[in-house]
Amino acid sequence: MTATNCVTDLLAFLQASPTPFHAVQSMGERLLANGYTSLDPAQDWDLSAGQGYIVERNGSSIIAFRTPVDSGDHRMHMVGAHTDSPCLRVKPNPEINKQGYQQLGVEVYGGALLHPWFDRDLSLAGRVVGRRDNGQLDAVLIDFAKPIASIPSLAIHLNREANKGSSVNAQTDLPVILGQQLGDDFNLRAMLLSHLAEQGEDFAEVLDYELSFYDTQAPAVLGWQDEFIASARLDNLLSCYVGMEAMLSADTEQGMLLVCNDHEEVGSQTAEGAQGSFLLSVLQRLYPSAEKMHQVLHQSVLVSTDNAHGVHPNFVSKHDENHGPKLNAGPVIKLNANQRYATNAVTSALIKQLAQQQQVPVQSFVVRSDMGCGSTIGPITAAQLGIKTIDLGLPTFAMHSIRETAGCADVASSIALLKAFYETDMQV
Secondary structure (H helix, E strand, O other): OOHHHHHHHHHHHHHOOOOHHHHHHHHHHHHHHOOOEEOOOOOOOOOOOOOEEEEEEOOOEEEEEEOOOOOOOOOOEEEEEEOOOOEEEEEEEEEEEEOOEEEEEEEEEOOOOOHHHOOOOEEEEEEEEEEEOOOOEEEEEEEOOOOOEEOOOOOHHHOOOHHHOOOOOOOOOOOEEEEOOOOOOOOHHHHHHHHHHHOOOOEEEEEEEEEEEEEOOOOEEEOOOOOEEEEOOHHHHHHHHHHHHHHHHOOOOOOEEEEEEOOHHHOOOOOOOOOOOHHHHHHHHHOOOHHHHHHHHHHOEEEEEOOEEOOOOOOHHHOOOOOOOOOOOOOEEEOOOOOOOOOOHHHHHHHHHHHHHHOOOOEEEOOOOOOOOOOOHHHHHHHHHOOEEEEEEOEEEOOOOOOEEEEHHHHHHHHHHHHHHHHOOOOO
């Protein structure tokens, strides 16, 4: 796939993935179309050498793997990412009526940058669980796909200090305006039931949901020479896409695995998060012998892929002067002395050598010594499995905003680097 085609394909993936549920669905469809087989965790697995498989948990996390051709191959090349992004989640009893306007109350999911959510054309998507007409409980994905809500800003005339800095109260400032003619007794579950009926779904009752608002502005290429990608959820669907494409394009007989966990943005301590048992349970089924699994993990490497902070030309002082990654200058090796990232000298050297062989430029990121540092699934997975790990990511502007920016050239570079990682016979 050419660099241009990679970007076009990425934009389509982002557009089709407004929530982690939709992202996993999109990835699953792509992998199945390329010869992978879906596995049921509740059934016995009959795995064949050199074949690809996928398994999901909660519909929001996915693991894809290809078994080695040689059963004596005691290593697994792993890439990890996460499917979730900061957003606004609808509350269980969200209905609000004020001044003739119908609104929905929301919770902030993750460390969202809140000001950019104002004055956007918002839609609603996620998972709905209900009772079918035959009495059976079932879950379906839903996406209204069109603008149905907004959070209007307060006019500057009523808040003269707005441009001098203003805080956002998540409880009082963020309820979205859904309409003005829905009636004082409007009910979200009834609206969902009606929408499902329009989609041909025979539900008698909506019992619950996990719904998120998202920006309907489509992902786009921008810049005078089409240098940049602008989209919601680049953190971290960009890494999910890059890891998936690298796996699909890799030509190897070695074992390889991609894990994309949910709930990284809220700490990963869930059944489907990186602190849960998902990855470990899959590895235990791949290697039922504890002895062999320990051998495999000892010789394996995990690349934790999550976006990195590109140096913003308007805020250069926010970066260490020797560690300011630039967009379109290659993937970023992320390091932290306090182990917020899992990179060490061995894993860093491994990636640098692969990058040199593939003629892919790489950069380094270290947070300023007087600032706090974020983290990834890398240290969590490394601690759980005892696997050698490196934190790697693509430089990004406006991380955790409703619309983020990354470099077009970095997409193909990262795919090439991870493809080489999957293909290379590593000795570390």
